[in-house]
Amino acid sequence: MTNKLTRRGLLKTGAVGGAGLALPTIFTSGANAFTNEPTGGTVTLGFNVPQSGPYADEGADELRAYMLAVEHLNGEGDGGMLNTFSSKVLEGNGILGKKVEYVTGDTQTKSDAARASAKSMIEKDGAVMITGGSSSGVAVAVQSLCQEAGVIFMAGLTHSNDTTGKDKKANGFRHFFNAYMSGAALAPVLAKTYGTDRKAYHLTADYTWGWTQEESIMAATEALGWETVQAVKTPLSATDFSSYITPVLQTDADVLILNHYGGNMVNSLTNAVQFGLREKVVNGKNFEIVVPLFSRLMARGAGENVKGILGSTNWHWSLQDEGSQAFVKSFGTKYGFPPSQAAHTCYVQTLLYADAVARAGSFNPCAVGEALEGFEFDGMGNGPTLYRAEDHQCFKDVLVVRGKENPTSEFDLLEVVEVTPVGQVTYAPDHPMFAGGALGSCNPGA
Numbered sequence: 116m117t118n119k120l121t122r123r124g125l126l127k128t129g130a131v132g133g134a135g136l137a138l139p140t141i142f143t144s145g146a147n148a149f150t151n152e153p154t155g156g157t158v159t160l161g162f163n164v165p166q167s168g169p170y171a172d173e174g175a176d177e178l179r180a181y182m183l184a185v186e187h188l189n190g191e192g193d194g195g196m197l198n199t200f201s202s203k204v205l206e207g208n209g210i211l212g213k214k215v216e217y218v219t220g221d222t223q224t225k226s227d228a229a230r231a232s233a234k235s236m237i238e239k240d241g242a243v244m245i246t247g248g249s250s251s252g253v254a255v256a257v258q259s260l261c262q263e264a265g266v267i268f269m270a271g272l273t274h275s276n277d278t279t280g281k282d283k284k285a286n287g288f289r290h291f292f293n294a295y296m297s298g299a300a301l302a303p304v305l306a307k308t309y310g311t312d313r314k315a316y317h318l319t320a321d322y323t324w325g326w327t328q329e330e331s332i333m334a335a336t337e338a339l340g341w342e343t344v345q346a347v348k349t350p351l352s353a354t355d356f357s358s359y360i361t362p363v364l365q366t367d368a369d370v371l372i373l374n375h376y377g378g379n380m381v382n383s384l385t386n387a388v389q390f391g392l393r394e395k396v397v398n399g400k401n402f403e404i405v406v407p408l409f410s411r412l413m414a415r416g417a418g419e420n421v422k423g424i425l426g427s428t429n430w431h432w433s434l435q436d437e438g439s440q441a442f443v444k445s446f447g448t449k450y451g452f453p454p455s456q457a458a459h460t461c462y463v464q465t466l467l468y469a470d471a472v473a474r475a476g477s478f479n480p481c482a483v484g485e486a487l488e489g490f491e492f493d494g495m496g497n498g499p500t501l502y503r504a505e506d507h508q509c510f511k512d513v514l515v516v517r518g519k520e521n522p523t524s525e526f527d528l529l530e531v532v533e534v535t536p537v538g539q540v541t542y543a544p545d546h547p548m549f550a551g552g553a554l555g556s557c558n559p560g561a
Contacts, residue, residue, distance in 0.1 A: 149479045150265035150560030151243045158213040158478065160185070160465070161220065161242030163233050163257060164271065168224030169351065169378035170249035172412045173457040177247055177271055178219065179450055180458035184465035187445070188215045195445035196466060199438040199494035204473040211472060222248055224351070226256035233257045237264050243478050244269060244468055249377065249457060250351075251275030251324035258287035265560020267480045269464040272457040274376075274408055276327035279508035280549035285557045286480055288487055288507045290467065290500075291460045292540070294328040295548055297407045297427040298335030300513040300535035304425060309370065309403055311340030316368035318359055318383060320375050321348035328374045330548065332407045344368040349375070349383070356383040360390045369397040372405045380406055381416035388420045409516050412455050414528035421518030421528060428514045430459040430496050431531055439496040453526050463495050467502075481557035498537070505544035506554065513540050 151159075162181045165174035186192045190207035197205055209215050218240040220232025229248060236242040245261050246269040248254045254273035261268035262284040270278060270289040274297070279289050305313075315336060319325040325348070333343050344366050349359055360383075363371055371392060375383050387393070387404055395402040406413075409426030432443045432453035442462060446454040454462075471486035472478055488504035497511035515533040522528050542549070 148559075149481075151237065151241045153213055153243060153478055156213055157216050158210055159240055159242050160215060160217045160468075161233065161236035161240065161245040161247075162217050163220040163222055163229060163236065163245055163247040165224040165249050165253070166219075166221040168222075170224045170272075170376070171378075172416070173249035173272055173377060173410070173455065174222070174224075174247075176412065176455045176458040177249065177461040180446065180454060180462040181217065181246070181465060183446060183449060184462045185215045185217055188466070188469050192449070193441075193445055196438050196442050196462070196495055199441050200466060200470070201493040202470050202474070205466070205470055210469045211476070211478070215469075218242060220247075222250070222253045222257075224250050224253065226250075226252045229253040230256050230260050233260050234264070237261075237266055242266065246464055246468070247271040247461065248273060250322070251278055251327075252322045252351075254278050254289075255282045255323060258282065258284050262286045262555070262558055265480060265558045267468065267483050269468050271461045271464065273324070274328065275324040276331065276548050277323050277552075279506045280327075281551035282323075283506050283552050283554050285484060285507075285555045288464075288467075288484075288502065290464050290502075290509045292427075292429045292511070292513055293508065294324070294331040294407070295542060295546070296513050296540040297328065298331035298333075299540045299542075300515050300533070301332065301405075301407060301425065301427045302335035302339055304515045304533055305336060305405065306339040306341075308425065310400070313341045313370050313400070313403075314344045314366075314368045314398065315341055315370045315372050315405075316344050316363050316366060317346040317372045317374055318356065319346060319348050320351055320379055322351055324376070325374050327548065328407055329372075332372060332374070332405075334548075341370075349379070351379065353379065354382055356386040357390070359383070360386050360392070363387075363392065364390065364395075367398060369400045370403045370405060372407065374407060376408055376410075377413060378416070380413050384417050384420050384424075409529060410456050411453070411526065411529060412457070414518060415525060422520050424518045425532070426516055428516050428529070429456045431456065431514055431516060431529060432459075432526075433529075433531065434496060436496060436498070438494045442496060459496060466495070467492075479559055481559050484557045503544070506549065510537050510541050512537050 222229035475482035
Protein backbone atom coordinates (compact mmCIF):
# COMPACT_ATOMS: atom_id res chain seq x y z
CA MET A 116 0.00 0.00 0.00
CA THR A 117 1.37 3.40 -0.98
CA ASN A 118 0.34 6.43 0.97
CA LYS A 119 0.60 9.50 -1.27
CA LEU A 120 -0.33 12.05 1.35
CA THR A 121 2.69 14.20 0.49
CA ARG A 122 0.95 15.23 -2.74
CA ARG A 123 -2.29 16.24 -1.07
CA GLY A 124 -1.33 19.84 -0.35
CA LEU A 125 -2.85 19.82 3.12
CA LEU A 126 -2.37 22.73 5.50
CA LYS A 127 0.98 22.43 7.27
CA THR A 128 1.95 23.92 10.59
CA GLY A 129 5.14 25.26 12.05
CA ALA A 130 3.79 24.97 15.58
CA VAL A 131 5.99 23.40 18.21
CA GLY A 132 6.04 19.63 17.78
CA GLY A 133 3.89 19.80 14.65
CA ALA A 134 6.29 20.54 11.82
CA GLY A 135 5.48 18.55 8.73
CA LEU A 136 2.20 17.13 10.02
CA ALA A 137 -0.98 17.57 8.03
CA LEU A 138 -3.69 19.14 10.17
CA PRO A 139 -7.44 19.10 9.64
CA THR A 140 -8.25 21.77 7.06
CA ILE A 141 -10.84 23.54 9.16
CA PHE A 142 -11.73 27.16 8.25
CA THR A 143 -9.57 27.09 5.14
CA SER A 144 -12.19 27.77 2.49
CA GLY A 145 -14.48 30.41 3.86
CA ALA A 146 -17.78 30.13 5.67
CA ASN A 147 -18.70 26.77 4.19
CA ALA A 148 -15.50 25.02 5.30
CA PHE A 149 -15.53 21.66 7.03
CA THR A 150 -13.01 19.24 8.51
CA ASN A 151 -10.41 18.08 5.99
CA GLU A 152 -12.09 19.61 2.98
CA PRO A 153 -10.17 18.16 0.01
CA THR A 154 -8.32 20.95 -1.82
CA GLY A 155 -6.17 19.04 -4.30
CA GLY A 156 -6.68 16.25 -6.77
CA THR A 157 -7.08 13.49 -4.18
CA VAL A 158 -9.29 12.61 -1.22
CA THR A 159 -8.22 10.42 1.69
CA LEU A 160 -10.41 7.84 3.45
CA GLY A 161 -9.50 6.23 6.77
CA PHE A 162 -9.84 2.45 7.09
CA ASN A 163 -9.76 1.55 10.78
CA VAL A 164 -9.87 -2.24 11.22
CA PRO A 165 -8.80 -4.86 13.81
CA GLN A 166 -5.43 -6.04 12.54
CA SER A 167 -4.84 -7.73 15.90
CA GLY A 168 -7.07 -9.08 18.68
CA PRO A 169 -9.94 -11.60 18.63
CA TYR A 170 -11.58 -10.11 15.51
CA ALA A 171 -8.41 -9.85 13.40
CA ASP A 172 -9.67 -12.32 10.76
CA GLU A 173 -12.67 -10.10 10.14
CA GLY A 174 -10.42 -7.04 10.00
CA ALA A 175 -8.15 -8.59 7.38
CA ASP A 176 -11.13 -9.28 5.13
CA GLU A 177 -12.52 -5.80 5.72
CA LEU A 178 -9.25 -4.28 4.58
CA ARG A 179 -9.26 -6.41 1.43
CA ALA A 180 -12.74 -5.12 0.63
CA TYR A 181 -11.79 -1.51 1.26
CA MET A 182 -8.83 -1.76 -1.10
CA LEU A 183 -11.08 -3.32 -3.73
CA ALA A 184 -13.62 -0.53 -3.32
CA VAL A 185 -10.89 2.07 -3.83
CA GLU A 186 -9.79 0.32 -7.02
CA HIS A 187 -13.34 0.34 -8.37
CA LEU A 188 -13.96 3.96 -7.41
CA ASN A 189 -10.75 4.94 -9.21
CA GLY A 190 -11.78 3.11 -12.38
CA GLU A 191 -9.52 0.08 -11.91
CA GLY A 192 -10.55 -3.57 -12.09
CA ASP A 193 -13.94 -4.71 -13.34
CA GLY A 194 -16.00 -2.16 -11.42
CA GLY A 195 -17.72 -4.72 -9.18
CA MET A 196 -20.95 -3.41 -7.70
CA LEU A 197 -20.63 -0.08 -9.50
CA ASN A 198 -22.17 -2.00 -12.37
CA THR A 199 -25.17 -3.25 -10.38
CA PHE A 200 -25.78 -0.38 -7.93
CA SER A 201 -29.17 1.21 -8.61
CA SER A 202 -27.64 4.67 -8.28
CA LYS A 203 -25.62 5.54 -11.37
CA VAL A 204 -23.74 8.69 -10.38
CA LEU A 205 -20.35 7.05 -9.73
CA GLU A 206 -18.29 7.03 -12.90
CA GLY A 207 -15.06 5.30 -11.86
CA ASN A 208 -13.14 8.59 -11.83
CA GLY A 209 -12.68 8.80 -8.08
CA ILE A 210 -15.10 10.81 -5.97
CA LEU A 211 -16.14 14.12 -7.52
CA GLY A 212 -13.21 13.65 -9.87
CA LYS A 213 -10.69 13.31 -7.03
CA LYS A 214 -8.56 10.17 -6.90
CA VAL A 215 -9.28 8.12 -3.79
CA GLU A 216 -6.38 7.39 -1.45
CA TYR A 217 -6.50 5.78 1.97
CA VAL A 218 -4.72 5.30 5.26
CA THR A 219 -5.16 2.42 7.68
CA GLY A 220 -5.21 1.91 11.42
CA ASP A 221 -5.32 -1.02 13.82
CA THR A 222 -8.22 -0.90 16.27
CA GLN A 223 -6.75 -3.90 18.15
CA THR A 224 -10.42 -4.67 18.93
CA LYS A 225 -10.06 -2.08 21.70
CA SER A 226 -12.07 1.13 21.95
CA ASP A 227 -9.19 3.32 23.15
CA ALA A 228 -6.83 2.08 20.46
CA ALA A 229 -9.52 2.53 17.81
CA ARG A 230 -10.20 6.12 18.86
CA ALA A 231 -6.49 6.88 18.85
CA SER A 232 -5.96 5.50 15.37
CA ALA A 233 -9.06 7.26 14.01
CA LYS A 234 -7.95 10.53 15.61
CA SER A 235 -4.54 10.19 13.98
CA MET A 236 -6.06 9.52 10.57
CA ILE A 237 -8.25 12.61 10.87
CA GLU A 238 -5.70 14.99 12.36
CA LYS A 239 -2.46 13.83 10.73
CA ASP A 240 -3.56 12.18 7.50
CA GLY A 241 -6.48 14.39 6.56
CA ALA A 242 -9.09 11.63 6.30
CA VAL A 243 -12.48 13.06 5.38
CA MET A 244 -14.33 9.84 6.28
CA ILE A 245 -13.58 7.04 8.74
CA THR A 246 -14.91 3.53 8.34
CA GLY A 247 -14.29 0.04 9.72
CA GLY A 248 -14.25 -1.93 12.92
CA SER A 249 -15.47 -5.39 13.86
CA SER A 250 -16.53 -4.64 17.42
CA SER A 251 -19.54 -2.62 18.47
CA GLY A 252 -17.55 -1.22 21.40
CA VAL A 253 -15.09 0.12 18.84
CA ALA A 254 -17.86 1.38 16.56
CA VAL A 255 -19.59 3.31 19.34
CA ALA A 256 -16.30 4.89 20.44
CA VAL A 257 -15.16 5.86 16.95
CA GLN A 258 -18.60 7.09 15.94
CA SER A 259 -18.55 9.45 18.91
CA LEU A 260 -15.08 10.68 17.96
CA CYS A 261 -16.16 11.32 14.36
CA GLN A 262 -19.17 13.28 15.60
CA GLU A 263 -16.85 15.47 17.66
CA ALA A 264 -14.32 15.87 14.84
CA GLY A 265 -16.84 16.67 12.14
CA VAL A 266 -16.32 13.76 9.77
CA ILE A 267 -18.63 11.01 8.55
CA PHE A 268 -18.34 7.55 10.15
CA MET A 269 -19.50 4.69 7.92
CA ALA A 270 -19.61 1.81 10.42
CA GLY A 271 -18.13 -1.51 9.40
CA LEU A 272 -19.15 -4.70 11.18
CA THR A 273 -21.10 -3.61 14.25
CA HIS A 274 -24.12 -5.56 15.46
CA SER A 275 -25.05 -3.98 18.80
CA ASN A 276 -28.44 -2.32 18.97
CA ASP A 277 -26.72 0.61 20.64
CA THR A 278 -24.79 1.72 17.54
CA THR A 279 -27.98 3.07 15.99
CA GLY A 280 -29.86 3.06 19.30
CA LYS A 281 -28.85 4.89 22.46
CA ASP A 282 -25.39 5.72 21.05
CA LYS A 283 -26.47 6.86 17.57
CA LYS A 284 -24.93 10.02 16.13
CA ALA A 285 -25.86 12.27 13.24
CA ASN A 286 -22.44 11.77 11.64
CA GLY A 287 -22.65 7.96 11.90
CA PHE A 288 -24.29 5.46 9.51
CA ARG A 289 -24.66 1.67 9.66
CA HIS A 290 -25.30 -0.72 6.76
CA PHE A 291 -24.85 -3.92 8.84
CA PHE A 292 -27.91 -5.42 10.54
CA ASN A 293 -28.28 -5.47 14.33
CA ALA A 294 -29.00 -7.78 17.27
CA TYR A 295 -32.74 -7.11 17.25
CA MET A 296 -32.89 -8.15 13.62
CA SER A 297 -31.01 -11.37 14.38
CA GLY A 298 -33.50 -12.25 17.09
CA ALA A 299 -36.51 -11.40 14.94
CA ALA A 300 -35.21 -13.51 12.04
CA LEU A 301 -33.76 -16.43 13.99
CA ALA A 302 -36.31 -17.11 16.74
CA PRO A 303 -39.13 -18.38 14.47
CA VAL A 304 -36.70 -20.78 12.77
CA LEU A 305 -35.45 -22.00 16.16
CA ALA A 306 -39.01 -22.63 17.35
CA LYS A 307 -39.89 -24.46 14.15
CA THR A 308 -36.72 -26.59 14.27
CA TYR A 309 -36.35 -27.27 17.99
CA GLY A 310 -39.85 -26.66 19.34
CA THR A 311 -41.28 -24.02 21.66
CA ASP A 312 -40.62 -25.90 24.93
CA ARG A 313 -36.91 -25.23 25.37
CA LYS A 314 -34.63 -24.12 28.20
CA ALA A 315 -31.76 -21.87 27.18
CA TYR A 316 -28.42 -21.06 28.82
CA HIS A 317 -26.62 -17.98 27.48
CA LEU A 318 -22.89 -17.27 27.38
CA THR A 319 -22.43 -13.64 26.43
CA ALA A 320 -19.47 -11.46 25.47
CA ASP A 321 -19.30 -8.79 28.16
CA TYR A 322 -19.60 -5.60 26.14
CA THR A 323 -22.24 -3.61 24.28
CA TRP A 324 -22.76 -6.09 21.44
CA GLY A 325 -23.05 -9.14 23.70
CA TRP A 326 -25.47 -7.37 26.03
CA THR A 327 -27.86 -6.34 23.27
CA GLN A 328 -27.53 -9.66 21.43
CA GLU A 329 -28.44 -11.53 24.61
CA GLU A 330 -31.37 -9.19 25.27
CA SER A 331 -32.63 -9.52 21.69
CA ILE A 332 -32.42 -13.29 21.27
CA MET A 333 -33.75 -13.83 24.80
CA ALA A 334 -36.80 -11.63 24.19
CA ALA A 335 -37.49 -13.20 20.80
CA THR A 336 -37.22 -16.81 22.01
CA GLU A 337 -39.12 -16.24 25.26
CA ALA A 338 -41.96 -14.70 23.25
CA LEU A 339 -42.23 -18.06 21.46
CA GLY A 340 -42.22 -20.13 24.66
CA TRP A 341 -38.57 -20.70 25.52
CA GLU A 342 -37.37 -20.35 29.12
CA THR A 343 -34.07 -18.70 30.01
CA VAL A 344 -32.27 -20.78 32.64
CA GLN A 345 -29.25 -18.55 33.11
CA ALA A 346 -27.18 -15.86 31.36
CA VAL A 347 -23.46 -15.56 32.11
CA LYS A 348 -21.12 -12.82 30.88
CA THR A 349 -17.65 -13.75 29.59
CA PRO A 350 -14.69 -11.38 29.04
CA LEU A 351 -13.88 -10.40 25.47
CA SER A 352 -10.26 -11.35 26.16
CA ALA A 353 -11.15 -14.95 27.07
CA THR A 354 -9.63 -17.74 24.97
CA ASP A 355 -10.57 -20.79 27.05
CA PHE A 356 -14.24 -21.14 27.95
CA SER A 357 -14.02 -24.48 29.75
CA SER A 358 -14.84 -22.96 33.13
CA TYR A 359 -17.97 -21.42 31.63
CA ILE A 360 -19.13 -24.63 29.94
CA THR A 361 -18.95 -26.84 33.04
CA PRO A 362 -21.81 -25.08 34.91
CA VAL A 363 -24.10 -25.62 31.91
CA LEU A 364 -23.93 -29.36 32.59
CA GLN A 365 -25.24 -28.79 36.10
CA THR A 366 -28.53 -27.23 34.95
CA ASP A 367 -31.54 -28.54 33.06
CA ALA A 368 -30.80 -26.32 30.06
CA ASP A 369 -31.18 -28.10 26.72
CA VAL A 370 -29.92 -25.27 24.50
CA LEU A 371 -26.67 -23.30 24.76
CA ILE A 372 -26.79 -19.89 23.09
CA LEU A 373 -23.34 -18.48 22.35
CA ASN A 374 -23.56 -14.71 22.13
CA HIS A 375 -19.94 -14.70 20.99
CA TYR A 376 -18.26 -13.60 17.78
CA GLY A 377 -14.96 -14.12 15.99
CA GLY A 378 -12.27 -16.00 17.88
CA ASN A 379 -14.46 -16.02 21.01
CA MET A 380 -17.13 -18.03 19.24
CA VAL A 381 -14.62 -20.43 17.70
CA ASN A 382 -13.14 -21.17 21.11
CA SER A 383 -16.38 -21.36 23.08
CA LEU A 384 -18.02 -23.63 20.51
CA THR A 385 -14.94 -25.85 20.41
CA ASN A 386 -14.97 -26.14 24.21
CA ALA A 387 -18.69 -26.93 24.24
CA VAL A 388 -18.22 -29.74 21.72
CA GLN A 389 -15.20 -31.07 23.64
CA PHE A 390 -17.40 -31.29 26.74
CA GLY A 391 -19.86 -33.47 24.82
CA LEU A 392 -22.79 -31.07 24.83
CA ARG A 393 -23.88 -31.99 21.33
CA GLU A 394 -24.19 -35.66 22.34
CA LYS A 395 -26.28 -34.97 25.42
CA VAL A 396 -30.00 -35.59 25.78
CA VAL A 397 -31.72 -33.31 28.32
CA ASN A 398 -35.41 -33.14 29.12
CA GLY A 399 -35.92 -35.85 26.54
CA LYS A 400 -34.50 -33.61 23.80
CA ASN A 401 -31.22 -33.51 21.94
CA PHE A 402 -29.04 -30.74 23.33
CA GLU A 403 -28.59 -27.92 20.79
CA ILE A 404 -26.17 -25.03 20.36
CA VAL A 405 -27.12 -21.74 18.70
CA VAL A 406 -24.84 -18.97 17.43
CA PRO A 407 -27.03 -15.87 16.85
CA LEU A 408 -24.43 -14.03 14.75
CA PHE A 409 -22.58 -16.27 12.29
CA SER A 410 -19.91 -15.66 9.67
CA ARG A 411 -18.03 -17.76 7.16
CA LEU A 412 -14.73 -16.85 8.82
CA MET A 413 -15.99 -18.14 12.16
CA ALA A 414 -17.32 -21.29 10.52
CA ARG A 415 -13.91 -21.92 8.99
CA GLY A 416 -12.22 -21.46 12.35
CA ALA A 417 -14.63 -23.80 14.12
CA GLY A 418 -14.40 -26.52 11.45
CA GLU A 419 -16.52 -29.63 11.95
CA ASN A 420 -18.14 -28.14 15.05
CA VAL A 421 -20.42 -25.81 13.07
CA LYS A 422 -22.31 -28.56 11.28
CA GLY A 423 -26.05 -28.21 11.83
CA ILE A 424 -25.77 -25.09 14.00
CA LEU A 425 -28.22 -22.28 13.27
CA GLY A 426 -27.46 -18.57 13.26
CA SER A 427 -28.01 -15.37 11.30
CA THR A 428 -25.83 -13.37 8.97
CA ASN A 429 -25.98 -10.06 7.11
CA TRP A 430 -24.96 -11.46 3.72
CA HIS A 431 -23.47 -14.62 2.21
CA TRP A 432 -21.34 -15.11 -0.86
CA SER A 433 -23.62 -17.85 -2.22
CA LEU A 434 -26.47 -15.41 -2.94
CA GLN A 435 -27.39 -15.41 -6.60
CA ASP A 436 -28.51 -11.82 -7.12
CA GLU A 437 -26.56 -9.77 -9.66
CA GLY A 438 -24.90 -7.50 -7.09
CA SER A 439 -23.67 -10.31 -4.84
CA GLN A 440 -22.25 -12.26 -7.74
CA ALA A 441 -20.50 -9.20 -9.17
CA PHE A 442 -18.84 -8.58 -5.82
CA VAL A 443 -17.92 -12.25 -5.32
CA LYS A 444 -16.36 -12.34 -8.79
CA SER A 445 -14.30 -9.18 -8.21
CA PHE A 446 -13.18 -10.20 -4.74
CA GLY A 447 -12.46 -13.79 -5.72
CA THR A 448 -10.46 -12.79 -8.77
CA LYS A 449 -8.29 -10.47 -6.69
CA TYR A 450 -7.82 -12.59 -3.57
CA GLY A 451 -8.54 -16.18 -4.56
CA PHE A 452 -11.44 -16.88 -2.19
CA PRO A 453 -14.97 -15.57 -1.54
CA PRO A 454 -15.61 -12.54 0.66
CA SER A 455 -17.06 -12.61 4.16
CA GLN A 456 -20.05 -10.63 5.39
CA ALA A 457 -17.58 -8.20 6.99
CA ALA A 458 -15.93 -7.62 3.62
CA HIS A 459 -19.30 -7.12 1.97
CA THR A 460 -20.64 -4.51 4.39
CA CYS A 461 -17.35 -2.54 4.30
CA TYR A 462 -17.20 -2.53 0.51
CA VAL A 463 -20.83 -1.42 0.32
CA GLN A 464 -20.35 1.32 2.90
CA THR A 465 -17.46 2.77 0.92
CA LEU A 466 -19.51 2.89 -2.27
CA LEU A 467 -22.51 4.33 -0.41
CA TYR A 468 -20.34 7.12 1.00
CA ALA A 469 -18.85 7.93 -2.40
CA ASP A 470 -22.30 7.87 -3.99
CA ALA A 471 -23.71 10.23 -1.35
CA VAL A 472 -20.85 12.67 -1.92
CA ALA A 473 -21.48 12.55 -5.66
CA ARG A 474 -25.23 13.04 -5.27
CA ALA A 475 -24.67 15.89 -2.82
CA GLY A 476 -21.95 17.45 -4.96
CA SER A 477 -19.90 18.01 -1.80
CA PHE A 478 -17.69 16.30 0.78
CA ASN A 479 -19.30 18.40 3.51
CA PRO A 480 -20.43 15.79 6.07
CA CYS A 481 -23.77 17.50 6.54
CA ALA A 482 -24.48 17.39 2.83
CA VAL A 483 -23.36 13.76 2.72
CA GLY A 484 -25.55 12.88 5.69
CA GLU A 485 -28.56 14.52 4.09
CA ALA A 486 -27.96 12.49 0.92
CA LEU A 487 -27.83 9.25 2.92
CA GLU A 488 -30.88 9.89 5.08
CA GLY A 489 -33.94 8.20 3.63
CA PHE A 490 -31.90 6.89 0.68
CA GLU A 491 -33.38 3.82 -0.99
CA PHE A 492 -31.16 1.63 -3.14
CA ASP A 493 -30.75 -1.82 -4.66
CA GLY A 494 -28.13 -3.89 -6.46
CA MET A 495 -25.82 -4.21 -3.43
CA GLY A 496 -26.58 -7.79 -2.42
CA ASN A 497 -29.41 -7.56 0.11
CA GLY A 498 -32.30 -6.56 -2.10
CA PRO A 499 -34.10 -3.21 -1.76
CA THR A 500 -32.58 -1.33 1.17
CA LEU A 501 -33.48 1.83 3.08
CA TYR A 502 -31.08 4.04 5.04
CA ARG A 503 -33.65 5.21 7.60
CA ALA A 504 -33.39 8.91 8.39
CA GLU A 505 -34.48 8.64 12.02
CA ASP A 506 -31.54 6.51 13.19
CA HIS A 507 -29.20 5.98 10.21
CA GLN A 508 -29.83 2.23 10.23
CA CYS A 509 -30.16 0.24 7.01
CA PHE A 510 -33.24 -1.98 6.70
CA LYS A 511 -33.08 -4.99 4.40
CA ASP A 512 -33.64 -8.74 4.29
CA VAL A 513 -31.79 -10.89 6.88
CA LEU A 514 -30.38 -14.36 6.31
CA VAL A 515 -30.81 -17.34 8.64
CA VAL A 516 -28.00 -19.83 8.02
CA ARG A 517 -26.93 -23.28 9.20
CA GLY A 518 -23.58 -25.04 9.27
CA LYS A 519 -23.46 -27.40 6.30
CA GLU A 520 -23.37 -31.13 7.01
CA ASN A 521 -21.52 -31.90 3.77
CA PRO A 522 -19.49 -28.88 2.64
CA THR A 523 -17.92 -29.06 -0.80
CA SER A 524 -14.95 -26.81 0.05
CA GLU A 525 -13.33 -24.93 2.90
CA PHE A 526 -15.46 -21.91 1.97
CA ASP A 527 -18.77 -23.71 1.48
CA LEU A 528 -19.51 -24.04 5.19
CA LEU A 529 -22.85 -22.30 5.65
CA GLU A 530 -26.17 -22.74 3.87
CA VAL A 531 -28.95 -20.17 3.75
CA VAL A 532 -32.09 -21.77 5.19
CA GLU A 533 -34.30 -18.70 5.13
CA VAL A 534 -34.26 -15.19 3.73
CA THR A 535 -36.23 -13.22 6.29
CA PRO A 536 -38.11 -10.34 4.61
CA VAL A 537 -37.28 -6.84 5.77
CA GLY A 538 -40.79 -6.33 7.14
CA GLN A 539 -40.23 -9.04 9.76
CA VAL A 540 -37.09 -7.35 11.15
CA THR A 541 -38.24 -3.73 10.99
CA TYR A 542 -39.00 -1.93 14.25
CA ALA A 543 -40.16 1.54 15.24
CA PRO A 544 -37.44 4.17 15.80
CA ASP A 545 -38.61 4.51 19.42
CA HIS A 546 -38.54 0.76 20.18
CA PRO A 547 -37.50 0.24 23.84
CA MET A 548 -34.33 -1.67 22.87
CA PHE A 549 -33.14 1.41 20.97
CA ALA A 550 -34.25 4.14 23.35
CA GLY A 551 -32.12 6.50 25.39
CA GLY A 552 -30.18 8.48 22.83
CA ALA A 553 -30.80 11.33 20.41
CA LEU A 554 -29.42 11.46 16.87
CA GLY A 555 -28.53 15.12 17.33
CA SER A 556 -27.33 17.43 14.61
CA CYS A 557 -24.68 16.92 11.97
CA ASN A 558 -21.29 18.41 12.84
CA PRO A 559 -19.23 19.65 9.86
CA GLY A 560 -16.36 20.54 12.16
CA ALA A 561 -16.51 24.24 11.45
